[in-house]
Amino acid sequence: MKVTVVGGGLAGCEAALQLTQQGYLVRLIEMRPKRSTEAHHTDSLGELVCTNSFKSENPTNAHGQLKREMRALGSVLLRSADISRVPAGSALAVDRTLFTKAMTAAVEAESAIEILREECTSLPNGPSIIATGPLTSNLLSEAIQQILGDGGLSFFDAIAPIVHRDGVDENVVFAAGRFDEDSDYLNCPMSEQEYLAFVEALRDGEAHEGHDWDAVPYFEGCLPIEVMASRGVDTLRFGPMKPIGLTDPRTGERPWAVVQLRREDRAGQMWNLVGFQTRLQIGEQSRIFKSIPGLSDAEFLRWGSIHRNSYLNFPGCLSPFGSSRVRTNLVFAGQLTGVEGYTESAASGILAGINLGRSLSGEEPLIPPPTTMLGGLFRYLRNADPSHFQPMNSNWGLVDPLSQRIRSKRERRELLAQRANEDFFVWMERSGLRLDTTEARV
Ligand SMILES: Cc1cc2nc3c(=O)[nH]c(=O)nc-3n(C[C@H](O)[C@H](O)[C@H](O)COP(=O)(O)OP(=O)(O)OC[C@H]3O[C@@H](n4cnc5c(N)ncnc54)[C@H](O)[C@@H]3O)c2cc1C
Incomplete structure (x- = not known):
C-alpha cells in the first residue's frame, strides 16, 4: 500500500x-x-x-x-x-x-x-x-x-508565557475570580508604584523586529502587552490587568492592578499570564515578568511570542x-x-x-x-x-x-x-x- x-x-x-x-x-x-x-x-x-x-x-x-x-x-x-x-x-x-x-x-x-x-x-x-x-x-x-x-x-x-505553579510565591498571590462564584485564577497584586514601574519597563523593553512577511496583523482584542502599555499609562489597568472584583485577602483592599494566572492543565502545574501575549525578546521577558509580585522565583515553562x-x-x-x-x-x-x-x-x-x-x-x-x-x-x-x-x-x-x-x-x-x-x-x-x-x- x-x-x-x-x-x-x-x-x-x-x-x-x-x-x-x-x-x-x-x-x-x-x-x-x-x-x-x-x-x-x-x-x-x-x-x-x-x-x-x-x-x-x-x-x-x-x-x-x-x-x-x-x-x-x-x-x-x-x-x-x-x-x-x-x-x-x-x-x-x-x-x-x-x-x-x-x-x-x-x-x-x-x-x-x-x-x-x-x-x-x-x-x-x-x-x-x-x-x-x-x-x-x-x-x-x-x-x-x-x-x-x-x-x-x-x-x-499569540502566546502568553506560562509559569510552573511550584515557583509562584503563595505569600503574595491569592486565588480568586472576578466573580464570587469562581476562584479559579491566581492573582499577582500590584500597588500603584509597582504598576507604574511595570508599565515603564514594558514600554522600554526590546521587542523582536521580525521579517516583513512575518508582520502580524494585530487584532484589537489580542494586542501584545507592550503595545497596550505604550498606548497609555492606564490601558493595562483597564484591560488585562484590571483589578475589578478582586480583593487581596492580606490587605482587605482592591489592588491597584493585577496580573492574573489561568490554569493550562488539569494537574494545575502550568499557569499562563492572561493577556500577556508579547513580542518582547526572551531576556526582556525574563527581566520584566520576574518583577511581577509573586513571580520573582517562578520557573517560566514557555515564553510569550507572536x-x-x-x-x-x-x-x-x-x-x-x-x-x-x-x-x-x-x-x-x-x-x-x-x-x-x-x-x-x-x-x-x-x-x-x-x-x-x-x-x-x-x-x-x-x-x-x-x-x-x-x-x-x-x-x-x-x-x-x-x-x-x-x-x-x-x-x-x-x-x-x-x-x-x-x-x-x-x-x-x-x-x-x-x-x-x-x-x-x-x-x-x-x-x-x-x-x-x-x-x-x-
Ligand atoms: C521563521 C520561522 C523560524 C523558526 N525558528 C525556529 C527555531 O529557531 N527553533 C525551533 O525549534 N523552531 C523554529 N520554528 C518552528 C518550527 O520548529 C519549524 O518551523 C519546523 O521546521 C517545523 O517543522 P515541520 O516539519 O512541521 O515544518 P517544515 O519544516 O516547515 O516543513 C514543511 C515542509 O512542507 C513544505 N510545504 C508547504 N506547503 C506545501 C505544499 N502545499 N505542498 C508541498 N509541500 C509543501 C515546505 O516547503 C516545507 O519543506 C520556526 C518557524 C518559523 C516559521
Missing part, C-alpha cells in the same frame, strides 16, 4: 521513514524548489529555517528527555544531527548544511520512498500525512480549512491521534498540529508515521504515557481548552506531577527524567515497538 506524505520538512521526513520501516511505500511531496516559503532558502529536505540549535541534550532538561525518547524511536533528525554536530556546550547544535544533506541523503537512500517535487494544492486521496508546517501554502491551507471547518486553522499564534504560524486547533478539530475526525486515514503532523519547535515537530512526525501505519494494518494507535515528554505533549494537544488553544513546546509542566512535592528544582527534574525514561521504555516494550539500539542512549 502507498501512503502520501505532504511536506519534506522535519516532521514529513520522520513520518515517511517510520512508514517504510513498517513496510509501506511512500510518496513524499515537497514543493521546494518549484515553489518556496518565505523562510526556506534551499531545496534540501529537513531544512532548518532559523537557529542551528536543537536545544539542550542534558537528560534532566525537558528538551533533553524528548531527544532520548526520539532516539529510542529511531529519529532521523537526531541521526542527522549526530553526523553534523558542532560544539555548543550542553546544546545539540549542527552545521546546517551538513545536517540537511544528511536528512536528504537518509530519505533518498530509502528505495520505498518516491520523492515528488511539486506543490500539493488539494488534500490527497488515500492514506496521507499532512506535514506542511507553519508556512503551509495557501491553496493547501484552503483545502485543510474546508475539511476541518471554521476555526480549525489559525495563521498567527508570529506567523499556521496551526490547527488540535483539541477542537482532530481525533486524539491527530487524524481528521471525518477521514481517519488523513493524519496531520509537525508544527501544523500545534506543537512548537524543531524537535517537537519531528517527534510528532514519528508518532504520525507509526500510528497511520498501525491503523492501516488494523492495529490500535499508540500514545506514550503522560509521565513521558512525548506523552505529556500529546495529552496537552488532546485535552487543552479549544477556545484558548495555543502551540506548545516541551517542558516538565506537561508530565504528571511526582507523587510527593520536591522543592529542589534540580532534584525534581532528575526524578521526573528518570521516571519518564523508565516509563518510555516499558511502554515501547509493551507496545511491541522496536528499540533503535544504534541511537538510543539510555
Whole structure:
C-alpha cells in the first residue's frame, strides 16, 4: 500500500521513514524548489529555517528527555544531527548544511520512498500525512480549512508565557475570580508604584523586529502587552490587568492592578499570564515578568511570542491521534498540529508515521504515557481548552506531577527524567515497538 506524505520538512521526513520501516511505500511531496516559503532558502529536505540549535541534550532538561525518547524511536533528525554536530556546550547544535544533506541523503537512500517535487494544492486521496508546517501554502491551507471547518486553522499564534505553579510565591498571590462564584485564577497584586514601574519597563523593553512577511496583523482584542502599555499609562489597568472584583485577602483592599494566572492543565502545574501575549525578546521577558509580585522565583515553562504560524486547533478539530475526525486515514503532523519547535515537530512526525501505519494494518494507535515528554505533549494537544488553544513546546509542566512535592528544582527534574525514561521504555516494550539500539542512549 502507498501512503502520501505532504511536506519534506522535519516532521514529513520522520513520518515517511517510520512508514517504510513498517513496510509501506511512500510518496513524499515537497514543493521546494518549484515553489518556496518565505523562510526556506534551499531545496534540501529537513531544512532548518532559523537557529542551528536543537536545544539542550542534558537528560534532566525537558528538551533533553524528548531527544532520548526520539532516539529510542529511531529519529532521523537526531541521526542527522549526530553526523553534523558542532560544539555548543550542553546544546545539540549542527552545521546546517551538513545536517540537511544528511536528512536528504537518509530519505533518498530509502528505495520505498518516491520523492515528488511539486506543490500539493488539494488534500490527497488515500492514506496521507499532512506535514506542511507553519508556512503551509495557501491553496493547501484552503483545502485543510474546508475539511476541518471554521476555526480549525489559525495563521498567527499569540502566546502568553506560562509559569510552573511550584515557583509562584503563595505569600503574595491569592486565588480568586472576578466573580464570587469562581476562584479559579491566581492573582499577582500590584500597588500603584509597582504598576507604574511595570508599565515603564514594558514600554522600554526590546521587542523582536521580525521579517516583513512575518508582520502580524494585530487584532484589537489580542494586542501584545507592550503595545497596550505604550498606548497609555492606564490601558493595562483597564484591560488585562484590571483589578475589578478582586480583593487581596492580606490587605482587605482592591489592588491597584493585577496580573492574573489561568490554569493550562488539569494537574494545575502550568499557569499562563492572561493577556500577556508579547513580542518582547526572551531576556526582556525574563527581566520584566520576574518583577511581577509573586513571580520573582517562578520557573517560566514557555515564553510569550507572536508570529506567523499556521496551526490547527488540535483539541477542537482532530481525533486524539491527530487524524481528521471525518477521514481517519488523513493524519496531520509537525508544527501544523500545534506543537512548537524543531524537535517537537519531528517527534510528532514519528508518532504520525507509526500510528497511520498501525491503523492501516488494523492495529490500535499508540500514545506514550503522560509521565513521558512525548506523552505529556500529546495529552496537552488532546485535552487543552479549544477556545484558548495555543502551540506548545516541551517542558516538565506537561508530565504528571511526582507523587510527593520536591522543592529542589534540580532534584525534581532528575526524578521526573528518570521516571519518564523508565516509563518510555516499558511502554515501547509493551507496545511491541522496536528499540533503535544504534541511537538510543539510555
Ligand atoms: C521563521 C520561522 C523560524 C523558526 N525558528 C525556529 C527555531 O529557531 N527553533 C525551533 O525549534 N523552531 C523554529 N520554528 C518552528 C518550527 O520548529 C519549524 O518551523 C519546523 O521546521 C517545523 O517543522 P515541520 O516539519 O512541521 O515544518 P517544515 O519544516 O516547515 O516543513 C514543511 C515542509 O512542507 C513544505 N510545504 C508547504 N506547503 C506545501 C505544499 N502545499 N505542498 C508541498 N509541500 C509543501 C515546505 O516547503 C516545507 O519543506 C520556526 C518557524 C518559523 C516559521
